[in-house]
Amino acid sequence: MKKTFIIEDLECAHCAAKMEQAVKNLDGVIDASVNFLKSSITVEADDEIFDKVMKQAVKECKKIEPDAEIVL
Amino acid sequence: MTKKQKKELRKIIISAVFFVAAIVLKNIEILTVLFSAAAFAVCGYKSVVRAIKNLVRLNPLDEHLLMTVASIGAFVIGEPVEGAAVMVFYQVGELFQSIAVSKSRKEIAALADIAPESACVLRDGEFVTVSPEEVKLGDTLLIKAGERVPVDCKVTEGNADIDTKAITGESVPVAVSAGESVFSGSVNLNGAIRAEAVAVYKNSTVAKILELTENVSSRKSSYESFIHRFALVYTPIVVGAAVLLAVVPSIVLGNWFEWIKRALTFLVISCPCALVISVPLAFFAGLGRASSNGILIKGSNYLEAMAKADTVVFDKTGTLTTGGFFVTEINPVTVSNEELLKVCASAENFSNHPVADAVKREYTGKLLEVTDVKELAGMGICAQSEQGEILAGNKRLMEEYKVSYDEVSDLGTVVYVACDGKFLGTVTVSDKVKENAKSAIEALKKQGIKKTVILTGDKHTAAEAVAKAVGADRVHYELLPQDKVEITEKIINDGAKVIFCGDGINDAPVMAMADISVSMGQIGQDAAIEASDIVITDDNLEKLSSAIRLAKKTVGAARVNIVFCIGVKVAVLILGALGITNIWAAVFADVGVCVIAVLNSVRILSKKLTKF
Numbered sequence: 001m002k003k004t005f006i007i008e009d010l011e012c013a014h015c016a017a018k019m020e021q022a023v024k025n026l027d028g029v030i031d032a033s034v035n036f037l038k039s040s041i042t043v044e045a046d047d048e049i050f051d052k053v054m055k056q057a058v059k060e061c062k063k064i065e066p067d068a069e070i071v072l
Numbered sequence: 073m074t075k076k077q078k079k080e081l082r083k084i085i086i087s088a089v090f091f092v093a094a095i096v097l098k099n100i101e102i103l104t105v106l107f108s109a110a111a112f113a114v115c116g117y118k119s120v121v122r123a124i125k126n127l128v129r130l131n132p133l134d135e136h137l138l139m140t141v142a143s144i145g146a147f148v149i150g151e152p153v154e155g156a157a158v159m160v161f162y163q164v165g166e167l168f169q170s171i172a173v174s175k176s177r178k179e180i181a182a183l184a185d186i187a188p189e190s191a192c193v194l195r196d197g198e199f200v201t202v203s204p205e206e207v208k209l210g211d212t213l214l215i216k217a218g219e220r221v222p223v224d225c226k227v228t229e230g231n232a233d234i235d236t237k238a239i240t241g242e243s244v245p246v247a248v249s250a251g252e253s254v255f256s257g258s259v260n261l262n263g264a265i266r267a268e269a270v271a272v273y274k275n276s277t278v279a280k281i282l283e284l285t286e287n288v289s290s291r292k293s294s295y296e297s298f299i300h301r302f303a304l305v306y307t308p309i310v311v312g313a314a315v316l317l318a319v320v321p322s323i324v325l326g327n328w329f330e331w332i333k334r335a336l337t338f339l340v341i342s343c344p345c346a347l348v349i350s351v352p353l354a355f356f357a358g359l360g361r362a363s364s365n366g367i368l369i370k371g372s373n374y375l376e377a378m379a380k381a382d383t384v385v386f387d388k389t390g391t392l393t394t395g396g397f398f399v400t401e402i403n404p405v406t407v408s409n410e411e412l413l414k415v416c417a418s419a420e421n422f423s424n425h426p427v428a429d430a431v432k433r434e435y436t437g438k439l440l441e442v443t444d445v446k447e448l449a450g451m452g453i454c455a456q457s458e459q460g461e462i463l464a465g466n467k468r469l470m471e472e473y474k475v476s477y478d479e480v481s482d483l484g485t486v487v488y489v490a491c492d493g494k495f496l497g498t499v500t501v502s503d504k505v506k507e508n509a510k511s512a513i514e515a516l517k518k519q520g521i522k523k524t525v526i527l528t529g530d531k532h533t534a535a536e537a538v539a540k541a542v543g544a545d546r547v548h549y550e551l552l553p554q555d556k557v558e559i560t561e562k563i564i565n566d567g568a569k570v571i572f573c574g575d576g577i578n579d580a581p582v583m584a585m586a587d588i589s590v591s592m593g594q595i596g597q598d599a600a601i602e603a604s605d606i607v608i609t610d611d612n613l614e615k616l617s618s619a620i621r622l623a624k625k626t627v628g629a630a631r632v633n634i635v636f637c638i639g640v641k642v643a644v645l646i647l648g649a650l651g652i653t654n655i656w657a658a659v660f661a662d663v664g665v666c667v668i669a670v671l672n673s674v675r676i677l678s679k680k681l682t683k684f
Contacts, residue, residue, distance in 0.1 A: 009076075011170050013348040014135070014303060036349070037177055037356045063129060066122070 002031075002044040005054075006071045007061070010039045015065040022060045028053045041070060073171060080115075080167050087115040087160050094153055108152035112143060116159035133307050135343045142339040146655060149329045149336075154655045158340055165663020169349065172670040176353060179360075179677050186238040186257040186278055191222035193269075204256075204273040211269040215260045223256045223269050223276045230265035234258045239277055240366055240609045257281065280601065284368050291371025292355075295630045299351045302638075303344040310645070314338035317649060330651065337648035340658035346637045346666035351630045354673035358626030361677055365684040366609040367619045374605045377588050378623040380569050384521050384616070385560060385582075387574035388528035388535065391592060392542055392613070393503040395575070397430035401500035403480060410437070412497045416489045418442050419455045419464040427485055428453075430501045448472075452487070460492025470495070484534070502534075509542040512613035519620040521571075525563065527556045527582075557581050573616060575600065590616060618684050626676055633669040640665050 010016055016036040023032040023043060030044040041061075045053045058070045073081070087110075094107035116139075123137035131137075139162045146155030191204045194212040204222040207213065213225055217232070233245040236258040245261055248254055254267060257278030273279055292300075318335035322328045355372035362369050369375055386392050404412040413431065418440040420428035442455040442462065451472060452465010463473055464487055470477045475490045484502020488495070506512075513524055526547040528535045535549035548559050560582050564570055572579070572586035575593070580603045583589035591604035593611030601607050608615050644661040647653035675681055 011166075011173065012135070012345065013352070014343065014345055017300060017303060017348060036352060037173075038181070039177070064131075066125065 001047045001050050002042060003050070004040050004042040007034070007039050007041055008069045008071055010034075010036065010065070010068040012065060015068065018064050019061045019068075022064060023057045026053060026056050026060065029057070032057075074174065077167060077170055077174075080163065080170075083115045084160065084163050084167060087111040087156075087163070090114065091153075091156050091160050094156060098153065105147075105152045108147070108156035111156040112147075112159045115163045116140070116143065119159070119162075133311060133342075135345070138311065138339045138342050142336045142655070145332060145336045145339075149332055151333065151655075158336075158655055158659055161659040161663060162340075165659075165666060168663065168667045169345070169670065172667060172674065173349065173353075176357065176670070176674045176677070179674075186220075187282060188220040188222040188256060188278060192216070192219075204276075207269050207273060209269055209272060213267045213269055214264065215254075215267060216264045217260055217262045219260050221254050221256045221258045221260065221267075221278075223273050223278075224271040225254055225256070225267035225269050227252050227254060227265050227267045230263060232263040232265045233261040235261050237366070238364070239281065281363075281368060284370060284601070284607070291373045292352075293372040293376040293627075293630070295376065295627070295634065296352050296355060296372060299344075299347050299634070303348050306344045307342050310338055310342040313645075314342070333655075334648055334651050337653065337655055337658040338645060340655060341641050341644055341648075341661045343662060346662075346669045347634060349666065350633045350637070350669035350673045353670060354626055354629040354633065354676060357673055357676040358622055362619060362622055365615070365618070366612075367615055367622075368601075368607040368609065369619075370605050370607075372626075374588055375623045375626055377569070378571065378606070378620055379627040381571045381588060381620065382521060383523045383525065383563060383568040384516055384571045384573060385525045385527060385563065385586065386544070387556075387572075387579055387582075388526050388530060388538055389503060390575040391573055391611075392509045392526065392538060392544075393505050395503065397426045397485070397501045398504040399430055399434040399499055400484060400502045400504055402497070403500070404497035405478065405495060407496050412489060413499065414438075414440065415459075415462055415491050415496060416464050416487060416499050418457060419445070419453045419462040419489075423447060423453060427487065427501045431487070431499060457491075463490040464488070505538055505541045506611070506613060508612070508614050512617060513543050515614060515617035516620070519617050519624070521617075521620070523568065525559075527551055527559060529553075553579075553581065557585060560585050571616075573613075579603075615684070622676075625681060629672055629676055633672055636672075637665050637669055 013036045016034045020032055020034040023029055023041065028045050028049045032041065032043045034041045043054065043057060054072055058072065061068060061070055090107045090111035094104050094111060097103040097107065119136040120140050123134065123140040126134035126137050139158060143155045143158040146158060188204045190201050191207045192199050192201050192214040193207055199214050207223050213222065215221055227248050227250050229250060231247065231249045233247050234254055235245050236255060239255045239257045256276040314335040317338060318332045322331045355375060358375050359369050359372060389395050402409045402412060413435040414437060417431050417435040419442060420431050421439055422445050440457045440459065442457045445453060445455040447453055448465065448469065451469040452463065455462050463469055463475065467488060470488050470490060475493060475495050477488050477495045480486050480498045484500050487499045487501060489499060490496060516524060524544045526535065526539050526544045528549050529551050530549055532549050535547050539547035556579065560570065560572065564585065570586045571588045571590060572582050573590040573592065574583065575591060583603045588606060589604045590606045590608060591600040592608045606619065640661050644653060644657050648658060
């Protein structure tokens, strides 16, 4: 499954790149890309674990940039 | 400005007042320190909090932390005004950046805003508003003035002018009435229409275009990849250099304060933000600008490739020519043009042959009544009318019926027309070269395309004629599909960067081989969209050169930004290390450069710079 989520208050492009890397490194994530200009993240992962993976992704991104928030 | 940005602005203004006070009172040391600290605290406390949090998380290369260290460091070594300056200007820069980014985000979003929000469908005798995804095949839709067409549909009732610019790039509205198709994503300008849904949202044109533009970010240009790699190493190297600069010379030469001061300038410029934001922004602006003009580019790598192209290979039929038969020549002998066409069209009226279609399209007046229409295979048509027996066909037909005629050697298909045993003249039907084909090729040359080549399966004379008419450099004719591949391969092997421009349906192997493949006028054709890198939604050839110019401007802006940002940063790093410059310059190198670079990228959205 591949889904796109909005990231609120994503203001730092460098952090966006770091977020992308962090989410890519999560177990179960096939691919991830952050679009800084659209303030969105697209995550590809297997259907069964998708929700779980996304929860982790939200947590990881929060660590990198506390201001920005992925809206699930 | 958003609420958050306004709040930041207020903090910066208060800080600025304290900051000015600190400068004015620089003779009274204690007041200077106090006011500087106040300026630092008001606008910087949030960064300090963030810095500490990041430090706890063992993330020492965070921007906030680096700025905080630089700022506090300046206070510690007895330069309170500089310390405050770092923080105040850092925040000013952040605010500018934030405003510039949100503004360009908005502009780009507006370009891509073609998604219909709702659909009005007939359910149980009443029109209800639903989301476009809920529309089923065959549903009756009501589309009012000002509304966006939710799914591809066919008008059943009413008339309206439809603005299809978002989909086809065509700026002139199209008038539609019952029986005509409308693409989703177009806007109804006036008059309500009822229409039948012919596709569900997922399969509608608008959904496909949106999907195309949304997946764009996964295909990055080499510039973007470079920035990505650069950003990963830049910060650690600069911070490492700062530490070395603070420690090593101090141990050897002493004078700790001076070396720490120099090292602080390093910290201030250690964020690669200017590049990380501005370079992708340039490409994004370029892609957005293109798509709002009916040129869908599947990734910034193609924008980059297009800027380098030097050869354009065209498919002839349907690309340089209209692809359909048209009446191109009318040669009457004894009667008027009008009369000749009338007789010809009357005889051809019941035929479905492409030639007959072309004649019927050309003549829209009243037809003669004809009876006893015979299609004579390989010759033409014979029909009876009140004016006598009409013959319309090739030379053999004339010979068969023993009518004397003047031979015409036009390109294309010549229809000889006779009535009541008398030769009236000829009508020539052929594929027509697009009106703007010649000017489009001239425009390509202006954009630095050195060679234009035509590939066609058509005959020698027809191919040569088209090549001459449009001003192409070379033409290869009577080609089979595999010949086209072979010739393209040869051109590429000779070192050319090739754009292949075709209708996208018949030339998949050539499209796959070319550096960039462009399909034209095939919106709604999945195969064409799939096969090509760039889709020009209408069949306006001139858009190709506009796209190349846009690509060049985009790549140019990206390149300027890279050189400018890295140049300024490296220069300030060197000057900083030598102690020639100070923290002020470093602050400019960080935030000032970023704002300038972002503005340079946003320029691409300007209509003046990239005209269509």
